[in-house]
Amino acid sequence: SPSLVWFRDDLRLADHPALRAAVDRGEPVIGVYVLDEESPGIRALGGAARWWLHHSLAELGERLGEKGSVLVLRRGAAGEVIPALARDVGAGAVYWNRRYGSAEREVDTGLKEGLCADGLEVQSFAASLLHEPWTVRTGTGTPYGVFTPFWKAAQQLPPPRAPLPAPRQIAGPHAHPATDDLDEWQLLPTSPDWAGGLRDRWAPGERGATARLHAFLTEDAADYDRARDEPSAGATSLLSPRLRWGELSPFQVWHAAIESGARVGGFLSELGWREFSWHTLYHFPDLATKNLRSAFDAFPWPRLRPSMLSAWQKGETGFPLVDAGMRELWASGYMHNRVRMVTASFLIKNLLIDWRHGEQWFWDTLVDADEASNPFNWQWVAGSGADAAPYFRIFNPELQAKKFDPDGRYVKEWAPDAVGVGARLPIVDLADTRKAALAAYEAVKRA
Numbered sequence: 001s002p003s004l005v006w007f008r009d010d011l012r013l014a015d016h017p018a019l020r021a022a023v024d025r026g027e028p029v030i031g032v033y034v035l036d037e038e039s040p041g042i043r044a045l046g047g048a049a050r051w052w053l054h055h056s057l058a059e060l061g062e063r064l065g066e067k068g069s070v071l072v073l074r075r076g077a078a079g080e081v082i083p084a085l086a087r088d089v090g091a092g093a094v095y096w097n098r099r100y101g102s103a104e105r106e107v108d109t110g111l112k113e114g115l116c117a118d119g120l121e122v123q124s125f126a127a128s129l130l131h132e133p134w135t136v137r138t139g140t141g142t143p144y145g146v147f148t149p150f151w152k153a154a155q156q157l158p159p160p161r162a163p164l165p166a167p168r169q170i171a172g173p174h175a176h177p178a179t180d181d182l183d184e185w186q187l188l189p190t191s192p193d194w195a196g197g198l199r200d201r202w203a204p205g206e207r208g209a210t211a212r213l214h215a216f217l218t219e220d221a222a223d224y225d226r227a228r229d230e231p232s233a234g235a236t237s238l239l240s241p242r243l244r245w246g247e248l249s250p251f252q253v254w255h256a257a258i259e260s261g262a263r264v265g266g267f268l269s270e271l272g273w274r275e276f277s278w279h280t281l282y283h284f285p286d287l288a289t290k291n292l293r294s295a296f297d298a299f300p301w302p303r304l305r306p307s308m309l310s311a312w313q314k315g316e317t318g319f320p321l322v323d324a325g326m327r328e329l330w331a332s333g334y335m336h337n338r339v340r341m342v343t344a345s346f347l348i349k350n351l352l353i354d355w356r357h358g359e360q361w362f363w364d365t366l367v368d369a370d371e372a373s374n375p376f377n378w379q380w381v382a383g384s385g386a387d388a389a390p391y392f393r394i395f396n397p398e399l400q401a402k403k404f405d406p407d408g409r410y411v412k413e414w415a416p417d418a419v420g421v422g423a424r425l426p427i428v429d430l431a432d433t434r435k436a437a438l439a440a441y442e443a444v445k446r447a
């Protein structure tokens with residue numbers, strides 16, 4: 001009786017505990033991916049994410065094939081698709097790595113119960129976070145609300161386990177079970193095909209991810225602490241989409257970083273922010289829709305002005321750093337972290353647009369958009385979320401540009417028309433809008 005390995009946000013063969021367990025069980029292994037756009041509460045993927053998923057699945061299928069196994073693609077509510085497939089192939093066991101969003105957990109728990117009741121062996125594994133969300137707790141057992149003590153406490157726990165190697169061979173079934181055709185899922189944009197910039201920049205899949213990790217650690221990591229805030233320096237790892245899709249696990253990244261011998265403390269603490277985002281989502285499942293600090297519900301957002309939102313989305317605000325960032329995002333599915341903070345702050349605090357509109361745009365356009373990090377960081381910038389980022393800390397896009405893009409290289413790369421003769425005029429006055437934002441914030445302070 002074959003073992004099913006249900007791939008989700010872990011599109012890799014190395015350090016995949018569910019796959020390892022299936023191989024060790026000694027029966028044929030069938031990989032499956034379910035495009036689930038039906039289960040209640042599961043957030044539909046954004047456009048850039050769908051593009052990445054297509055390519056990453058294509059590679060995963062190839063790699064499983066090379067090892068002797070198969071990847072079955074099915075579409076529908078996972079709660080029905082997985083048991084149906086298990087029945088079709090006469091599976092004796094179903095394995096997966098855990099997910100941490102509440103809708104996903106609900107699906108998984110229901111499935112586990114149903115499959116176990118049918119006599120199958122079901123096991124789930126820790127693979128996507130260094131520490132399970134229920135393991136990092138304050139002295140009184142509550143989740144942490146601030147990063148620094150969170151990360152300190154996480155580091156007191158036993159160190160992250162060593163990553164598992166990819167299986168050398170994976171025995172597959174005698175006959176290939178029926179599978180959807182990946183192309184028919186239409187994850188790639190066609191008319192228009194806006195993905196040219198994504199193709200130029202990224203090579204999705206486990207091979208590209210492993211190569212990138214190696215290149216970062218041997219070429220860039222030494223300069224990370226000094227240059228990570230400069231958007232034109234190319235000093236950061238660009239691993240976020242790889243971690244998002246699980247082409248690499250955080251265990252692999254963690255251990256490779258330490259073994260590289262470079263000074264990686266700053267880099268590892270960024271992995272800590274990823275952990276903190278996911279732990280926060282686990283404890284506050286409505287992170288993408290509700291203010292973490294409920295006092296923020298009193299914030300008097302003015303009526304949405306669609307032309308302002310659209311100017312921000314298109315990178316036509318007249319503030320060069322903001323415009324460059326928004327165009328980097330649109331063209332390539334990515335934006336440097338410093339510029340994400342500046343563009344998000346600008347939307348919320350200079351255009352007075354509710355952070356949820358920005359979060360949704362990033363969700364649709366980022367190749368690394370994930371259901372924890374994206375809303376977590378938006379709330380962090382808004383001042384409605386975890387950590388001590390008070391609302392009145394407002395990034396000034398002009399000062400930020402002077403400080404982090406002093407020679408204008410980043411702006412010239414992404415928005416050359418934003419500087420010099422004929423440059424667009426600013427759509428708002430920074431000082432006036434700053435004052436208006438602070439006045440609006442008074443309502444939160446009173447709440």
Ligand code: FAD
Nearest residue numbers: 236237238239240270271273274337340369370373374377
């Ligand atoms: P590096 O500096 O090389 O960091 C290494 C890894 O640490 C990253 O790959 C990422 O997995 C993690 N990391 C770094 N910073 C953060 C952070 N602040 N929060 C959580 N994880 C972090 N990151 C996402 O992965 N997905 C998102 O949807 C996302 N949305 C964001 C929205 C806003 C408004 C802001 C301000 C930040 C957002 N980030 C998000 C965090 C951060 O900008 C990206 O993780 C980072 O820019 C990715 O580039 P890198 O891999 O080169 O980062």
